Amino acid sequence: MEKIIKSNCRGCHGGCGVLVHVEDGRITKIEGNPDFPTNHGVMCSRGLSFLQLVYHPDRVTHPLRRTGKRGEGKWEQISWNEALDTIAEKYKKIIAEYGAESIALGYGTGRNYEGFLYRFSNLLGTPNVLTSGHMCYGPRVATSGIINGKLTLCDYENNPKCVVVWGNNVVISNGDEYTGENLTKALAQGTKLIVVDPRLTYLAGRADVWLQLRPGTDVALAMGMANVIVEEKLYDKNFVEKYVYGWDEFTARIKEYNLEKVEEITWVSADKIREAARLYATTKPAGIQWGCAIEQNINCTDSVRALVSLMAITGNLDVPGGNISPESPPWLPVSQFAMHHELPAEQRAKRLGGDTYKLADRIAVITPKVVWDAILTGKPYPIKAVQIHGSNPVITRSNAAEVYKALSKLDFLVVADFFLTPTAELADIFLPAATWLEMEDIGDYWKRQNYIYPRTKIIQVGECRSDHEMFLELGKKLGQKNQWFDTVEGNLDYILKPMGLTWQEFRRLDYYRVSQKYRKYKTEGFRTPTGKVELYSTIMEKWGYDPLPIYRETPESPVSKPEMVKDYPLILITGARSPVFYTSEHRMIPWLREIVPDPIVEIHPKTAEKLGIGNHQWVYIETPRGRIKQRALLTTGINPGVVAAQYGWWFPEEKTPGHGWEKSNVNILTDNDTKGYDVAMGADNLRVLMCKIYPTGDKDES
Amino acid sequence: MNPKSRKLALSINNDICVGCYACEIACKQEHNLPVGPRLISVHPEEPREIDGKPQLRNRVEYCLQCISAPCQSACPQNAISTRDDGIVVIDGELCNGCGECIKACTFGVMQFDDIKKLALKCDLCVERLDKGLQPACISSCPSHCISINKRG
CATH class of the missing domain: 3.40.228.10 (Dimethylsulfoxide Reductase, domain 2)
Known part of the structure; x- marks a missing residue:
């Protein structure tokens, strides 16, 4: 008997209403919900292929503990209790010996559990949360916030x-x-x-x-x-x-x-x-x-x-x-649920890079380089443990070689994910995460959009648990029992309470629309120190930055480094979005990988001709940090002096623990020298580099 | 005109296709297809000058539901037939995987399932049409570039 359940995709950050078809406890189809106001039934390739992720044969569905050397790929299955107890005991020791700040939490792109993660980390007492927020979406949020x-x-x-x-x-x-x-x-x-x-x-x-x-x-x-x-x-x-x-x-x-x-x-x-x-x-x-x-x-x-x-x-x-x-809806704001106010001032003052990147500090975000430095040098204090949810920094953060080295040096690494990614392969404990089809969740509990909506638990896959539940249960084992409601549902009730709704009531709604008011500035002004839009920022001025926008030449360009042109004559850009992959995800999804099987670097035909590069040929892209392989795509849609390499590549089909993380990973090429960072956010220079490019000479692969 | 005499086929406005591949994946999911057969497929083209400026277009390949379909004539098993509404369908029970239809298809859009050794083609999601739904590709397309063309 087929049932159709309404939900909301979280293949990316989420927002698209879907109809989930279920037969005998197994999901058979996910399609757009034509009655949902944000997407009107349309979907993207990633959302439509989501079942190939949910039921993927490589998906890890039980907690694992490392048995071999770090990164050797040897694991044993353990119970949730054992996994969480191991983590809790380790954290207690680290806190006693080094302080809570020596544990860094982390997540990747927004997956709607930020409130739970920060509530856990703030109650734990660590100001260090690794995110992509220093260089993706966070800067728009933080900067708009002060301007x-x-x-x-x-x-x-x-x-x-x-x-x-x-x-x-x-x-x-x-x-x-x-x-x-x-x-x-x-x-x-x-x-x-x-x-x-x-x-x-x-x-x-x-x-x-x-x-x-x-x-x-x-x-x-x-x-x-x-x-x-x-x-x-x-x-x-x-x-x-x-x-x-x-x-x-x-x-x-x-x-x-x-x-x-x-x-x-x-x-x-x-x-x-x-x-x-x-x-x-x-x-x-x-x-x-x-x-x-x-x-x-x-x-x-x-x-x-x-x-x-x-x-x-x-x-x-x-x-x-x-x-x-x-x-925003009249719920408990995510910043309050996250209990930022509970992080003691002396702990907040220890936020790595907080003094330097003051705008990032304002939204509780850090630039990752400071964490890698703390791991590798012990300065200003050591980071001994990292717990990462839904993030693959070995692939997605600048200077991948350093990221790999830093994570390998940790005393203790916990990774929660769907698959054993190159990052997860370095872990001591792997926690199998539930997808959005396997959890109760209030959609868009962190974004600034007009709709919120329920996601309900439709299936259970193996022993997978929602990230929300992981933070809750781990929190209980670390003395946070009184600051959480006992179940995830209890915490959702708490978030919804100001709206006069319980989770059981909210979960029956298709969505909740927050009505929009316009020209609020006429009555309320703008929420800045002067009440106006600050083209001249009083906050930036107070922090010692330029109060006005100014153009800075990127740290590695033919203008800032003319001496590099001889060896690295081309401008390399990265990070262009793919129609089938989201960040470093989806390389294991057969339907998507069929469309884009190999990493691609776009080159103008004139440039390619000069370099002896043919269409679809494998080429090396090289910067002072290293070199990687991608396939050339000749296109006149790019300036002859610029090449565009895809980011996010690793090869799940390679069964060695590294999964080819260094082969085509564009972050082997990027630099994380802080001299090239944005002064206020600590955004790293991911997008603009200088490179040279040449055929690999591999004849059999073309 | 009697609507029953109309012949149905997909119609795609290549000018407004953004190249997101949602149609391909919706089709794969709807028909539970393996890697290999692509009943509708999107192919980015080289940039070219259109209206005096460089532009990108995607060529979408799909079955045109030919009237007097060559695939149908070529099939030695009589596994391919044309419904009253013009949709050309394959009876999987009768197909012996000989591949004659694939050779015969003028547009190269006939597909083959290497695992089941069967020919495959777009049937406009007849089961969805019978329920009053659009084909899966149309329902999912954010460009709204796919429609059903009623010829006849």
Whole structure:
């Protein structure tokens, strides 16, 4: 007998309503729910293939303990009690000997258990939580927080007449928000499109104006656009007069970005910049659809500030069809559930890198390099244990060789995941995590969007448990019993209580919509120290950073390191989104891997010809840090001086414990020298490097 | 016109396909297909000049449900037939895996399941159509570039 259960996918961060077909206790199909308001039934390749992950033969469904040497691939199955007791005992010893700060927690991309993780870590007393938040989504949240009060999103519900897609391939991958369907619908209705991207994407081709910038120069481009908007008096005078702080300082700063100079920095012609600026400023309402590409280099914070400045001066902030800050539901805010207030001040003061990266510190995020340093050097104090959930830093963090070395040196590593990834293979204890089909969960309990929704437990796979439950049970074993409700459901009730709902009531809802208010600034102002949008940031000033956005040349470029050009003549960009993989995931999913079997590096045919590289040939990509292999894809959609390598690659089908982690992993090539970091967030320079590229000479593999 | 005499087939607007592959995976899942056969498949093309600017297009390959289908004529087992609504279907019980239909298909979209040794083709998700649903590829497509073309 087939049953159909409504739920919500969490293949990425989540948000798409789904219908889950179940027969005799086994899920047979997951499809989009046509009645769900965020996705209207449409789905992406990753969500639609999710059953191949759930029932994958390699999925680990019981807790494991390492029996051989670290990373040797020898394991024994143990019980949950044994696993959690082992972890708890180890943590007690570390806390007694070194202090709680010597245990770092960690997670990867947002998987909706952040509240539970931080509640556990704060009660444990450690200020060190490794995330991707220093260079992905976190910077938009943190920077918007100090500049205009809250993260903003493009408001597709109210028909933007112009959309600027900036460093975001939203129609094929956009974990940060809802599906790209919103944008395709808008384009069908004639919405004007501006795309900022160094690669010719489908959207860039469709755009009214495509700004093919030199990688990493987004701030200069945005400041150049602001310059045009101010000079040509296309800005919203009323808004600027009443709601903007630091106008004079800002306009003085943007004068430094005249189009002649900006053209030289960005490679985008002054005419195109002018055209884009005019189109954005005069087509109302207009929204900026931004992606993490703007965050993953030295200009991270200032990219966000420059784009918020554009939204503000054109009067597109908090207006229907512009950039809006979705309202939160009247639940217990995740920051309160996370009990950040319970972390003692003296422990918070020990947050690694907290003094240096003050904006990251404000949202309880650290840059990973400081943790690797603490593990490897014991300074400023040793990190002895790391517990990572749903994250594969050996593949996804800069300078992979150092990450591998650091994790290998730990006294104790716990990894919770679905599979034995190259990172998990280094663990002492592996905890088998439940997928979203195997747990009770309030969807989007960390994001800033208008919908929240229930996920209910539909199946049990092996002994897998939700990450939420892991933190709860481990917390109980570490003296946190009185600070948690006894069951996951009890904690969900606690989160929902201010809404007047219990979990049992909420789980019956399809979704809960938070109604949106616009132009709140008219009555409330902006939630910043001055109550205005701070083009000149008083908080940044207080912290000792430049109060105004400024363009910095990326640490490794033909401009900043001309002496490198001889040996490494090409600009290497990474991190372009894949239509079938999400971050380092999905390489073991047969249907997805069939579509993209090998890692791909895009090269202009002229460059390839000069280098003797043929289409689909295996090539080495080399930087001063190392070299990797990918397959060349010849395309005129990229500047001849730039190559674009895919990130996130490892080879689950290779059964050695390393799973080929160093072979095609782009983070073998990236640098994590802090001199190249964003000053306020500690974002590392993942996206813009210099490289050389040459055929591998492997004839049998082409 | 009598709607019953209309002939159904997929129709795809390549200009608005974003190349996300949702259709391929929805199809795989709906028909429980292994790696290998792709009843609908997306192929990114080289950038080219369209309307005076460089653009990317994806070529989507799929069965056109030919009238007087060559696959049907080529099948020595009479395993392939055309329904009244124009959908060309394979009877898996009759197919002997000889591959004649694959050679005969003008558009190269006939597929083969190497495990079951059977020919496979798009049947427009007839079971879904009979329930009043759209084919799986159409239901999942975020570009809204796939539709059912009613010829006849």
